[in-house]
Amino acid sequence: MVLEKINHPNDIKNLKKEELPLLADEIREFLIRTISESGGHLASNLGVVELTMAMHLVFDLPKDKMIWDVGHQAYTHKLLTGRRENFANLRKFGGMSGFPKRCESSCDSFDTGHSSTSISAGLGYVAARDLQGEDYSVISVIGDGSLTGGMAYEAMNNAARLKSNFIIVLNDNNMSISENVGGMSDYLGKLRTNDAYQELKQGVSDTLKKIPVYGDRVVRRIKKTKSGIKQLFIPGMWFEEMGLTYLGPIDGHDIGRLVRAFKEARKVNGPVLLHILTQKGRGYVPAERHPARFHGAEPFDIATGLPLHKRTKANYTDVFATVMRKMGERQENLVAITAAMPDGTGLKRFKNVFPERFFDVGIAEQHAVTFAAGLAAGGMIPVVAVYSSFLQRAFDQIVHDVCIQNLHVIFAVDRAGLVGSDGETHQGIFDLSYLSLIPNMCVMAPKNKWELSDMLKFAISSDGPIALRYPRGEAYDGLSEHRAKIVYGKSELLYDEECIALIAVGSMVKTAHEVRQNLKRKGFECTLINARFVKPLDEERLLALTKEHKLIVTLEENVLEGGFGEHVSEFYEEIGSDVQVMNIALPDAYIEHGNVEILKKECGIDAETIEKKIIAAAMGL
Ligand SMILES: Cc1ncc(C[n+]2csc(CCOP(=O)(O)OP(=O)(O)O)c2C)c(N)n1
């Protein structure tokens, strides 16, 4: 096995040329086998095997800096830097991350996870290198999908006048997670399939060569001039005009060609963009045919490509998708917006039925929010479906373009709470804090699948900015007997007792219900309230609780800072109440990757830990 010879960074440089294609095959086989068992990002990684090998053949790690945009496609990079053994616990608690991590390896130059950051980070490294008079290469690898993120243009604009080497690798596989969208994607499409350019270039050369005596010399001169033939027929004119040297398009599966291209690129004094053409999912037919389905793959059967575990229950995203489709029929002015996540957010179904009222804006959350504000100002009812952690990117647009104007925009905040395998960059644990601090914003969280349906309908028929947050995964189908009408700003009383009151937010209602049942068996009766609204607080309820309760326990899957619990504590302080408030929330920290149940226990928001805390507090009452 050639792969077994790769145990340290740069080991690939010791291989014979004829071993390289074998290594590529073995890497693909390794990735398919490993990810079929553990789950992970398969299609993107299968597409960059040769590209990554070529980079590791030319560049010298950890001296040279490689930055992987989003970083979900860095598995081969991790294999080539001595982490083959760590794939046994890929994305498991305490195991290797699915993204580059500086704490994991000196060959991981920058932590990534959110899209479109790599060129900015790379440019930062270049500036630091030049200021310190150092001499290393900086290579930012960005996908065609990530190139629909605005930050990439801010960085390219800033890089334009650079006089020192900076290599940008555009990994163009003509896919985001789903089909890529927008003008840049169309432009790249022309570059990819620019036979016209090839023919034109060939045609010009052939014509010039017909000129007796001087013809050949003219052709050679044109190709030698600084702008050369390209200036006439530049395929990457857009990048050239931006001040970047464009090299490409280059076959991203031809290691020799790639190595030569990187050696050429290293000589350029300035920013140079290598346009590399790759195939997402390459080498595994089910992933080649369905790159979107194998972008983030659950464990699957290699022979059939089918998931090993059949989902029996609906997840919250399914519920959202169903209600959106229904409301789309009832509400002509309902529109849906996603930032390149039609599958993940469940909006694909809405798109299939109402294509003209569906907008995929690319990986552009900031634009998505202000675009929604414009739609609302124009009389539509926009629903922006977005992951909690990705919405962080559009904080100012929520304030500046939606809430100050008090526009009726609905934020369907999916993946809110702990998401698990994707780790720190993807845990949706701040949205209750960053949303509830914004004036005019209303923040809701459903306790189960039916309440998500009721809340979404309520939000669509309401007014002003409204955020509805719900977790990744299976939709809780308990407490179905409790389905009080949604009333603005009002919580829902589930069980009415005395002394101890549990007030839970969204996904934590299920946990609080379990805690209440266990405490009841130990002789402790607890009131249980479903908060429903994080903003505004149901102050009438909070006040009423002080009459017969001594201990108020708030429960939320969000950091404590600025969350629901803090607002409740502040309320009781302001009214000078002497009730004891216990806040169950996530710590002031970034939560690493791992199984969600393990993470909840680690963070102290599991039922058992909560029970112990409440019993200890109750003994002191
Ligand atoms: C800010 C942000 N929004 C959305 C995502 C989700 N996301 C992860 S990868 C991806 C598509 C990336 O496409 P591309 O850059 O072409 O990489 P490929 O998977 O094709 O290699 C998206 C939308 C993200 N990571 N960050």
Ligand SMILES: CC(=O)[C@@H](O)[C@H](O)COP(=O)(O)O
């Ligand atoms: C890399 C990335 O950001 C996405 O692929 C993300 O991992 C999707 O998360 P879900 O699996 O929760 O849809």
Ligand SMILES: [Mg+2]
């Ligand atoms: Mg792509």
